[in-house]
Amino acid sequence: MEKDNSKSKTSKSDEKEKKIETCYTCNEKFDISADDFSHYHYGKYPMCDYCSQFYGFYK
Numbered sequence: 001m002e003k004d005n006s007k008s009k010t011s012k013s014d015e016k017e018k019k020i021e022t023c024y025t026c027n028e029k030f031d032i033s034a035d036d037f038s039h040y041h042y043g044k045y046p047m048c049d050y051c052s053q054f055y056g057f058y059k
């Protein structure tokens with residue numbers, strides 16, 4: 001009966017898939033899938049969280 005419960009706590013839940021990109025502005029590597037301001041500028045240029053805020057590019 002309690003077998004199914006143990007599953008929710010393991011591996012999958014917190015394992016967000018990372019996508020490492022290199023920022024085209026500052027050349028820093030960053031995780032574009034992170035929940036921050038990082039995004040693809042013009043849909044193709046990876047821009048990190050810092051630069052996105054610095055230049056005021058919001059999604």
Ligand SMILES: [Zn+2]
Nearest residue numbers: 023026048051
């Ligand atoms: Zn940057």
